[in-house]
Each structure stands twice: as C-alpha cells, then as structure tokens.
Amino acid sequence: MDNIFYGVSNWFILAQVLGVITIFFEFWTYQVKDKAKFFLISAISSFFWMTMFVSIGIATGISTQISLIVAASYSTVRNSVFAVTFRKNTMQSKEGGLIFLLVMIVVALVAGTLAVINTPPQVRWLHILGMITSITFVVCQYLPGVHYVRAAVVAYAAVVLLTQSPINILEGYGIERWNIMGMMIESSKIISVIVFYVRFAKNPDKPQLQFAKP
Numbered sequence: 116m117d118n119i120f121y122g123v124s125n126w127f128i129l130a131q132v133l134g135v136i137t138i139f140f141e142f143w144t145y146q147v148k149d150k151a152k153f154f155l156i157s158a159i160s161s162f163f164w165m166t167m168f169v170s171i172g173i174a175t176g177i178s179t180q181i182s183l184i185v186a187a188s189y190s191t192v193r194n195s196v197f198a199v200t201f202r203k204n205t206m207q208s209k210e211g212g213l214i215f216l217l218v219m220i221v222v223a224l225v226a227g228t229l230a231v232i233n234t235p236p237q238v239r240w241l242h243i244l245g246m247i248t249s250i251t252f253v254v255c256q257y258l259p260g261v262h263y264v265r266a267a268v269v270a271y272a273a274v275v276l277l278t279q280s281p282i283n284i285l286e287g288y289g290i291e292r293w294n295i296m297g298m299m300i301e302s303s304k305i306i307s308v309i310v311f312y313v314r315f316a317k318n319p320d321k322p323q324l325q326f327a328k329p
Contacts, residue, residue, distance in 0.1 A: 127291055130170035134296025137163040138303045142231075145265065145307035146314075150243035151201040151211045158194035159185055164300065169302065171279075171294050176286035182230035182242045184277060186249050193219050216257055223250050238283045245274045249322070 172180030279297030
C-alpha cells in the first residue's frame with residue numbers, strides 16, 4: 116500500500132501541523148467567559164489559522180484561499196485590538212472599541228468583496244456566503260452575553276468547513292483536495308460550543324451573567 120503522503124507538498128503537511136495548533140486555541144476560545152481573555156485567545160488562534168490557509172494555498176492553489184487568508188488576517192488584528200480594549204475596560208476604551216468595530220465592519224465589506232471577486236467563479240457563491248456569516252459573527256462578538264456569538268460561529272464554521280473540501284479546493288490530487296485539518300478546526304468550534312452549553316445546562320444564566328460584564 117502506497118504511503119498516502121507520498122508526493123504531497125511540504126506546505127500541505129505544514130498546514131496540517133498549524134491546524135493542530137489552531138484546534139487547541141479554537142476549542143479553548145469558546146470555553147472562556149471573560150471577554151478580554153476570549154479575544155486574546157481568539158487572536159492567537161486566528162494567527163495560526165491564517166498561516167494554515169497560506170500554507171494550504173501554496174500547496175493547492177492560492178486563488179481559492181485568498182478570502183480565507185484575508186478573513187483570518189482581519190480576525191487576528193481585530194481580536195488583538197479588542198483584547199486590549201476590554202482589558203482596559205474604561206469608558207474611553209469602550210467608545211474607541213465601538214468606533215473600531217464600525218471601521219472593521221466597513222473594512223470587512225470592502226476587503227471581503229475584493230477577495231470574493233478574485234475567487235474562481237464556480238466557487239464564488241461559497242465565499243459570498245462566508246463573507247455574510249463572517250460579518251454576522253463579527254457583530255455578534257460584541258453583543259451582550261455569550262449566546263449570539265456562539266450561534267454565529269456555528270453558522271460561520273459550517274461554511275468555512277465546506278471551503279476546506281473539494282467543493283472549494285479545485286487544484287491538487289487525492290488527499291490534497293481535502294484539507295482535513297481545516298475541516299477539523301471548524302468542527303472543533305462547533306463541538307466547543309456544544310461542550311460549553313453542556314457544561315452550563317443546569318445553570319444557563321451563569322455564563323450569560325459573567326460574560327455580559329466586560
């Protein structure tokens with residue numbers, strides 16, 4: 116039996132390693148109730164997430180990964196800024212954070228649109244759906260409580276999961292058309308949300324109250 120990794124690009128293998136690191140941080144993110152810590156862990160996760168997309172793009176065709184690289188880079192910057200904003204927890208930082216959020220939404224719309232335009236026509240619909248769910252996720256991150264963001268991340272993760280399959284990865288052969296690690300990352304977000312609610316099933320108000328006070 117041939118080795119399934121025979122002839123596979125080193126960049127593809129690196130993407131899987133980066134994916135393992137991302138899974139750890141992604142799962143941890145949705146178990147956290149403190150906003151400052153939530154954004155810090157999410158920023159670290161987003162950085163490794165971005166490098167994974169770059170690696171898989173180099174291995175299988177960068178054109179289908181452009182919007183994902185842009186989204187992950189945007190997520191890294193956004194989460195880093197808000198980690199500082201909520202750690203300071205002052206009226207000025209909150210006002211600055213709100214302004215930054217509005218600017219980031221505009222940036223997401225512009226950058227996301229340009230990235231979608233540069234994707235192959237046959238998969239453009241998937242990236243449009245990804246842009247819609249990602250912007251919804253960004254807005255829900257800053258709404259009071261924990262429920263909005265967790266509902267939004269499940270929808271967003273489901274769409275991104277599809278981008279890591281042959282539905283979106285058009286180049287490469289065999290296993291390279293399935294970024295299994297990328298799919299596991301998105302699955303880990305969904306599983307983490309499920310675990311979170313299982314943990315607080317007997318006291319559903321507890322996470323809501325703790326998270327609502329940044």
